[in-house]
Amino acid sequence: MAAPALPTTSAVSSGNSGSRSRTRVSGVRRRCQWLIYWVPVLFICSILSWSYYAYVAQLCLLTMTNIGEKVVCLIAYHLFFIMFLWSYWKTIFTLPMNPSKEFHLSYADKELLEREPRSEIHQEVLKRAAKDLPIYTRTMSGAIRYCDRCQLVKPDRCHHCSVCDKCILKMDHHCPWVNNCVGFSNYKFFLLFLAYSLLYCLFIVATDLQYFIKFWTNGLPDTQAKFHIMFLFFAAAMFSVSLSSLFGYHCWLVSKNKSTLEAFRAPVFRHGTDKNGFSLGFSKNLRQVFGDEKKYWLLPIFTSLGDGCSFPTCLVNQDLEQASTPAGHCAANKNENNPHFPAKPLRDSQSHLLTDTQSWTETNANIEKNKLGMSNPALTMENET
């Protein structure tokens, strides 16, 4: 057999320099991307810094004449400001959690998947890998949820974020305003960030209103402070409107124990799609995010329940196999609260449940929702089929 021709020295060196320049270009591109991703955060920080100067220096110190009003406004303002900054900081810098090592495929399984083109064999390997994992959700076609990029079996409510290029536990969405994925590790912080930023804006609107009216009735001295007072009111009112709708939406999601992704595309369980599959009732849903101890609810300190890999579901109590899992004991008996829950038997064997056969029914509404989820450009997760 003829030996393969060795590349000449010049070919090797030009190949090396080519790959070096490609690496340099991709390095520059990555750095540019990194800078661009921080632009929305810098924008919020600039607005926040200016609002601090406008409110504290121009409104409170230079315009307010009543000492009592000045002191009360400054104390209350700083309280909202600190809580806003604290929750914002925690949302930005809390690293999203990734699936633990039990969900990763073994080296041998990875090799097998790479070698084997047949999808039936892939499913066999994945079924075997998922056998002892607390996984109850499936893809739309009933297969085990698997991430090609991270080479792992996806835990329930976990999705691959195309911006972070990682699988994120209980992924809600990738938020450009915090340059981070909002998921299991920082969802409480994100909610508090929305709540405190809304309170901050509403407080500014309420205390700036009388000076804003004076601006239009020529009741303010003719200094630059009056322009700060006017723009401060406009900016705070504008942000209040957008924040209140976003905060209201997330309050609804928490009350239903849904993530933004699940609101667009209902999770598929072993027996079918169930948009309320993770809902345990209002009080328990609240505790899933905020924890059991009420004294920590308003502080950006991590108190969410669970490990992010498995979640109590309304299915669990009816399924003897699942009731023995760590998630099982948390499950509430929720049948009376959920009349739409599929009345399908829930004690079929695991092997039957993992088949590709579509053994469930989907309502037209769910199908419509799924289409919506897949076509929504705001969602950065992968599409599962």
Ligand SMILES: [Zn+2]
């Ligand atoms: Zn992934």
Ligand SMILES: [Zn+2]
């Ligand atoms: Zn992300």
